[in-house]
Amino acid sequence: MPFGPRLPLIPALLLALAMFAVPAALMVQQALFDPGLTAVHFERFFTRSVYLGVLQKTLVVSAVVASLCLLVGYPMALYIVHQPPRRRPLLLFLVLVPMWMSILVRTYAWMVVLGREGIVNGALQWLGLTAEPVTLLFNSYAVHLAMAQILLPVMVVTCYAGMTEIDPGLVRAARVMGAGPLRAFRHVFLPLSLEGAVTGWSVIFILSMGFFIVPALIGGRRDTLLGNLIVGQVAQTNWGFAAAMAIVLLAATVALLGLVRLVAGRFIHSPREARP
Amino acid sequence: MSEASAPVRFENVTRRFGQVVALEDFSLAVAPGEFVTLLGPSGSGKTTALNILAGFDHADAGAVFIGERAVGGLPPEKRNVGMVFQNFALFPHMSVFDNVAFPLRMRGVDKARRARRVTEALAMVRLADYAERRPNALSGGQRQRVALARAVVAEPPVLLMDECLSALDLKLREELQQEIRRLHRVLGTTVVFVTHDQGEALSLSDRVAVMESGRVRQVDTPGALYDRPASRFVADFVGRTNIVEAPAGAPGTFADIDLALDDRRVRAVSLRPEKLRRTPRDGDRRFEARVEDVTFLGAAVESRLVTRSGAVLRLSETRAGTLPPPERGQTVEIGYAPGDAVPLFD
Ligand SMILES: Nc1ncnc2c1ncn2[C@@H]1O[C@H](COP(=O)(O)OP(=O)(O)OP(=O)(O)O)[C@@H](O)[C@H]1O
Ligand SMILES: [Mg+2]
Numbered sequence: 104m105p106f107g108p109r110l111p112l113i114p115a116l117l118l119a120l121a122m123f124a125v126p127a128a129l130m131v132q133q134a135l136f137d138p139g140l141t142a143v144h145f146e147r148f149f150t151r152s153v154y155l156g157v158l159q160k161t162l163v164v165s166a167v168v169a170s171l172c173l174l175v176g177y178p179m180a181l182y183i184v185h186q187p188p189r190r191r192p193l194l195l196f197l198v199l200v201p202m203w204m205s206i207l208v209r210t211y212a213w214m215v216v217l218g219r220e221g222i223v224n225g226a227l228q229w230l231g232l233t234a235e236p237v238t239l240l241f242n243s244y245a246v247h248l249a250m251a252q253i254l255l256p257v258m259v260v261t262c263y264a265g266m267t268e269i270d271p272g273l274v275r276a277a278r279v280m281g282a283g284p285l286r287a288f289r290h291v292f293l294p295l296s297l298e299g300a301v302t303g304w305s306v307i308f309i310l311s312m313g314f315f316i317v318p319a320l321i322g323g324r325r326d327t328l329l330g331n332l333i334v335g336q337v338a339q340t341n342w343g344f345a346a347a348m349a350i351v352l353l354a355a356t357v358a359l360l361g362l363v364r365l366v367a368g369r370f371i372h373s374p375r376e377a378r379p
Numbered sequence: 380m381s382e383a384s385a386p387v388r389f390e391n392v393t394r395r396f397g398q399v400v401a402l403e404d405f406s407l408a409v410a411p412g413e414f415v416t417l418l419g420p421s422g423s424g425k426t427t428a429l430n431i432l433a434g435f436d437h438a439d440a441g442a443v444f445i446g447e448r449a450v451g452g453l454p455p456e457k458r459n460v461g462m463v464f465q466n467f468a469l470f471p472h473m474s475v476f477d478n479v480a481f482p483l484r485m486r487g488v489d490k491a492r493r494a495r496r497v498t499e500a501l502a503m504v505r506l507a508d509y510a511e512r513r514p515n516a517l518s519g520g521q522r523q524r525v526a527l528a529r530a531v532v533a534e535p536p537v538l539l540m541d542e543c544l545s546a547l548d549l550k551l552r553e554e555l556q557q558e559i560r561r562l563h564r565v566l567g568t569t570v571v572f573v574t575h576d577q578g579e580a581l582s583l584s585d586r587v588a589v590m591e592s593g594r595v596r597q598v599d600t601p602g603a604l605y606d607r608p609a610s611r612f613v614a615d616f617v618g619r620t621n622i623v624e625a626p627a628g629a630p631g632t633f634a635d636i637d638l639a640l641d642d643r644r645v646r647a648v649s650l651r652p653e654k655l656r657r658t659p660r661d662g663d664r665r666f667e668a669r670v671e672d673v674t675f676l677g678a679a680v681e682s683r684l685v686t687r688s689g690a691v692l693r694l695s696e697t698r699a700g701t702l703p704p705p706e707r708g709q710t711v712e713i714g715y716a717p718g719d720a721v722p723l724f725d
Pocket of ligand 2: 427
């Protein structure tokens with residue numbers, strides 16, 4: 104019965120076929136046939152500096168957002184994993200609560216926070232630090248801030264999952280062998296937690312590459328990301344060009360993650376020691 | 380590093396976890412170079428004692444000394460002890476060499492001396508050819524030998540081992556026991572060993588501290604512990620034994636086994652199964668019993684005996700003996716030297 108054990112996968116397979124394989128194939132077809140085989144859409148993308156600039160911007164913003172999340176999320180995960188086991192579910196719950204709200208709602212919330220009449224401006228004026236409201240919205244800072252805040256829980260949870268795999272006995276062993284807390288962290292915990300950290304960075308990078316709501320609502324004109332361009336082209340029913348850009352987005356994401364794996368691969372170790 | 384071995388002392392250490400008393404008024408003195416085992420059932424506080432000694436935990440009351448120094452306020456890295464863990468605790472991201480080099484690196488030993496000492500330590504546990512491997516490319520026994528090498532490489536004066544053999548199967552365990560004895564002989568380090576396996580405790584240690592619910596019940600050499608258990612708990616926990624109870628109204632009298640003791644406080648006696656014999660000698664106490672069951676155990680044969688009043692005793696005989704093994708249902712005459720009946724007062 105060669106297919107027996109895989110039988111339960113059939114619904115998932117059908118779903119993947121209908122919702123991913125078929126649309127992906129259609130997309131490739133849209134990008135390459137107009138109506139005959141043509142590279143005109145890709146040519147358009149790669150010969151205009153505007154588009155290349157947006158691609159570059161998308162890569163940089165995604166990398167920066169992923170790095171910000173790492174900088175904030177890794178220490179948070181570190182804190183949670185060192186709490187007594189009974190407290191951890193509550194803390195993780197608090198980390199995840201924001202994800203109950205849609206990205207759209209959370210982006211509007213940032214408009215409320217950063218707007219001219221917003222909380223931050225109110226506080227600044229109340230403290231007498233500024234006389235007039237300052238413009239905090241519609242720039243790159245706002246975009247980075249909001250994206251990082253929206254994606255942070257993903258980083259915390261991914262890092263945390265990696266850290267729980269680390270046997271606390273290893274850190275104790277390092278301590279009893281003469282390593283102070285910092286050196287035990289540096290030589291034992293950190294290297295073993297990198298796998299989770301790099302996974303978290305990669306996931307956030309992937310998610311960021313597709314972001315378009317945040318830059319559209321609270322970014323400036325120069326904060327357009329590839330996702331926004333695609334949405335725009337779809338709105339104008341330029342299917343061919345939209346499809347070509349989607350393929351570029353996919354290829355760029357895969358290429359950068361490959362690079363990350365290549366560089367980080369040398370430093371990543373699985374925390375799981377095979378049991379005898 | 381400094382000295383080859385140091386004394387270790389627990390003085391009236393108490394440790395509580397909420398309602399649970401893990402250690403209560405725990406005192407123990409280990410001489411320099413001595414091999415002492417903490418033996419006790421699960422939950423008796425062995426790990427807690429070792430953790431307090433290593434600096435992973437603290438005493439709520441009392442003091443712990445390594446050398447002449449009270450170490451209560453010292454973090455683990457300042458205590459200069461070596462430790463071997465039950466689950467090996469090898470660093471999975473480092474080679475065998477780097478694992479063993481770790482304590483030296485943390486002590487600032489330079490690279491050349493480090494390499495020499497690691498090579499020596501690996502040779503000592505017969506793993507010289509495995510230096511470049513990753514721990515997960517080793518078998519369980521090899522891993523624990525790496526852990527041993529790592530624990531002793533910096534020559535700490537005190538070595539701690541917590542159930543470090545219980546993850547291994549019987550054969551490997553015996554092999555590693557030999558290894559540990561040899562290391563202890565060669566290095567002369569003070570060893571505090573933890574196990575709940577009484578056989579392991581008896582065969583490895585200079586002295587054994589038997590623990591029960593956070594207290595030391597008896598500290599003695601393996602021989603004394605086996606021959607003169609101070610309590611019912613120790614008699615029962617160390618080795619196999621028969622406990623014969625005195626009737627409620629008549630302490631000190633054991634009509635069943637033809638024994639009467641002058642001391643009226645004796646509530647029971649312990650009689651080791653191998654001290655009973657079917658060929659009574661002069662001066663032996665004698666009694667009759669029926670053979671209920673006979674079990675073949677390889678080198679020995681064990682029989683279950685029932686006395687006149689229904690008490691069950693085990694008899695263990697080596698197969699090198701002159702008599703053929705007893706038969707089920709047979710009634711036999713059993714003798715034993717009166718001195719082999721150890722009085723128990725609790
Ligand atoms: N961190 C802790 N929190 C709460 N209770 C604990 C803690 N550590 C130990 N205990 C309790 O203290 C008692 C002694 O535990 P300990 O681990 O020292 O026993 P042990 O002799 O090592 O047992 P085992 O043979 O099972 O390893 C047990 O009742 C245990 O439940
Ligand atoms: Mg234990």
